[in-house]
Amino acid sequence: MADAPFRNIAELLHDHAAAQPQQPALIQGGLRYSYGELNALVDRVASALQRDGVAPGEAIALCGLSTPLQAAIFLGALRAGVVVAPLAPSVTPADFAAMLADAQARWLFVDATAARLVPGLALPLCIALDAEAPGRAFESWLAPPGSTPQPVTLTPEAPFNIIYSSGTTGTPKGIVQPHGMRWMHVQRGAAYGYGPGKTTLLATPLYSNTTLVVFFPTIAFGGTVVLMPKFDAAGYLALAQQHRVTHTMLVPVQYQRIMALPQFGSFDLSAFEAKFCTSAPFSATLKRDVLARWPGGLVEFYGMTEGGGTCILEAHKHPDKLHTVGRPSEGHDMRLIDEAGMELPAGEAGEVVGHSPGMMAGYHGQPEKTREAEWFAPDGKRFIRTGDIGRFDEQGFLTLFDRKKDMVISGGFNIYPSDLEAQLRQHPAVADVAVVGVPSVEWGETPVAFVVHAAGDATPDTELRSWLNERVGKTQRLSDVQTIAELPRSAIGKVLKRELRDQYNKETKA
Structure with missing residues (x-):
C-alpha cells in the first residue's frame, strides 16, 4: 500500500469486510466489532448524516472517552465526506464552547464524561452516546439496519478532521488536516508490519493526533485495535499480554510509568513487533531501558499535528543516536532558520521548519495564525514552523534543545x-x-x-x-x-x- 493511489480510509473497510468479515476490528473490554459489523455500522452513521443534510466538508463534533462506538462514528462521518472535530472531555466549558463554535459543527456526539460541558450552550443537534449523556439517544438517531450511504468522491485536499491544539501555551487552535495527510500516514505504515492478524493497543485518546497516526493505519491494513479508555500501567500490560499485542503508541510518561512497575518482567510481551512514541521529549535513558527490556522495535516520531516535516528514529537500529529524534522521513524537507527567518548552514542551531506531502491546510478560521505558523523558502516553497530549536549532526540526525517559546x-x-x-x-x-x-x-x-x-x-x-x-x-x-x-x-x-x-x-x- 506504500505506493497505492489515494483512497478515503473509511472506504477501505469495504475491502476488509468482504475479505474477513469475522476478523475483530475494534475491541474494548467485552465489546467487539468485527469488520463486517463495523462496516455495517459505519454505513448506518454515514446514511444518517446524509439523511439529515450534513454535506461533505461540513463538520460534526465528537466528545467522550475512546470507545468502539466513537471510532465507528468517526469512520462513518469520513465515509460521508464529513469533517470530524474530536474534542477532549477534560477541557473547560469556555474552551469547549469556543472549539464547538470554531468548528461550526452541525452535530455534537457526547457521552457521560462530556455531560458537564453541555448545559447552557447554544448547541447543534446533540446525540447521546450513553444513558447519562444529554441529547437524543444514538440508537434512535441512527439510520436503520441495512442502510447504505450515497458514494462520496473526495480529493486529497478535502478536509479530514479538525484537531484542536492541546492549549499548553494558550487558547486551542483548530488544525485542519486534509485526507492526503492521513493517507500519507497510512502509506508510511506499510513499513511497520500492520495487517490482518496484527493487534494495536491504544491507551491515548481518539481526539489526539498521537492516537490517530496509529489508529488509521491499523484499520487501513485490516488489523485489530484494542482501545483502553483510561490508562494505567498494570492494566495496560495485562491487556498487552491478553491480546498478544503487536503494535502500540505510547507517550513518554506512559513508557516511564510502565517501565517503573516492579512486576514489568512478569508479563509476556513477546508478540510485540513495533512500539511507537511521540508528542513529548523522550529521554535517551528511557529509550535505552525500553530497548533492553521490552521485545520488538522502538520507533520515535518527531513532528507536529500541523504536519510539515517528520523525523523518525528507529531506536533499535541506531542505539548510538538515542539522544536524537532521528532523521527526516523520506520525501520530507527539514531545515533550520534563525530569528530573522534566514536559513542556517549545517552545524548551526535554529528553529526547525518542515515541508512534506502531509501538511495542514491551516488553522480553522484563523488565517493570521496560519501565516504565523508558515515559513516560505526563497523559491516560494511552503514550510511549517515547529517552534523547536535543534541542530542536525553530520549523519543528518536531529537533536532538539527546547521549545522556542519555553x-x-x-x-x-x-x-x-x-x-x-x-x-x-x-x-x-x-x-x-x-x-x-x-x-x-x-x-x-x-x-x-x-x-x-x-x-x-x-x-x-x-x-x-x-x-x-x-x-x-x-x-x-x-x-x-x-x-x-x-x-x-x-x-x-x-x-x-x-x-x-x-x-x-x-x-x-x-
Whole structure:
C-alpha cells in the first residue's frame, strides 16, 4: 500500500469486510466489532448524516472517552465526506464552547464524561452516546439496519478532521488536516508490519493526533485495535499480554510509568513487533531501558499535528543516536532558520521548519495564525514552523534543545529548560521536573524548577537548588525550586508549563 493511489480510509473497510468479515476490528473490554459489523455500522452513521443534510466538508463534533462506538462514528462521518472535530472531555466549558463554535459543527456526539460541558450552550443537534449523556439517544438517531450511504468522491485536499491544539501555551487552535495527510500516514505504515492478524493497543485518546497516526493505519491494513479508555500501567500490560499485542503508541510518561512497575518482567510481551512514541521529549535513558527490556522495535516520531516535516528514529537500529529524534522521513524537507527567518548552514542551531506531502491546510478560521505558523523558502516553497530549536549532526540526525517559546532569556543569555531538567533528573530525590521562565526585575526572566520528589523523599527545595546551581554555568542558575505533587499534563503527556508559570506568578504576587 506504500505506493497505492489515494483512497478515503473509511472506504477501505469495504475491502476488509468482504475479505474477513469475522476478523475483530475494534475491541474494548467485552465489546467487539468485527469488520463486517463495523462496516455495517459505519454505513448506518454515514446514511444518517446524509439523511439529515450534513454535506461533505461540513463538520460534526465528537466528545467522550475512546470507545468502539466513537471510532465507528468517526469512520462513518469520513465515509460521508464529513469533517470530524474530536474534542477532549477534560477541557473547560469556555474552551469547549469556543472549539464547538470554531468548528461550526452541525452535530455534537457526547457521552457521560462530556455531560458537564453541555448545559447552557447554544448547541447543534446533540446525540447521546450513553444513558447519562444529554441529547437524543444514538440508537434512535441512527439510520436503520441495512442502510447504505450515497458514494462520496473526495480529493486529497478535502478536509479530514479538525484537531484542536492541546492549549499548553494558550487558547486551542483548530488544525485542519486534509485526507492526503492521513493517507500519507497510512502509506508510511506499510513499513511497520500492520495487517490482518496484527493487534494495536491504544491507551491515548481518539481526539489526539498521537492516537490517530496509529489508529488509521491499523484499520487501513485490516488489523485489530484494542482501545483502553483510561490508562494505567498494570492494566495496560495485562491487556498487552491478553491480546498478544503487536503494535502500540505510547507517550513518554506512559513508557516511564510502565517501565517503573516492579512486576514489568512478569508479563509476556513477546508478540510485540513495533512500539511507537511521540508528542513529548523522550529521554535517551528511557529509550535505552525500553530497548533492553521490552521485545520488538522502538520507533520515535518527531513532528507536529500541523504536519510539515517528520523525523523518525528507529531506536533499535541506531542505539548510538538515542539522544536524537532521528532523521527526516523520506520525501520530507527539514531545515533550520534563525530569528530573522534566514536559513542556517549545517552545524548551526535554529528553529526547525518542515515541508512534506502531509501538511495542514491551516488553522480553522484563523488565517493570521496560519501565516504565523508558515515559513516560505526563497523559491516560494511552503514550510511549517515547529517552534523547536535543534541542530542536525553530520549523519543528518536531529537533536532538539527546547521549545522556542519555553526558552528562558535571562540577562541576554539563552537558557534551555531541558538542559536544567536533564541535570536535575540525575539527583536521586527527583522523580519528575519541569523548568519554566518567570519574570525577573533584575534579569528580565529567570528559571524556576517545579520538582516531584521520589517516594518518601524529603530533600529541601533549597538543597536541590544549591545542588543544581553548583553544576551549571552562572547564567543558568535557578532562582527557585518548588515542590509539587504532580506536574500538570495534557491527556497525551505534555507538561502544561503555562499553568506552572501562571501558578508561580500568582503566588509571588499574592
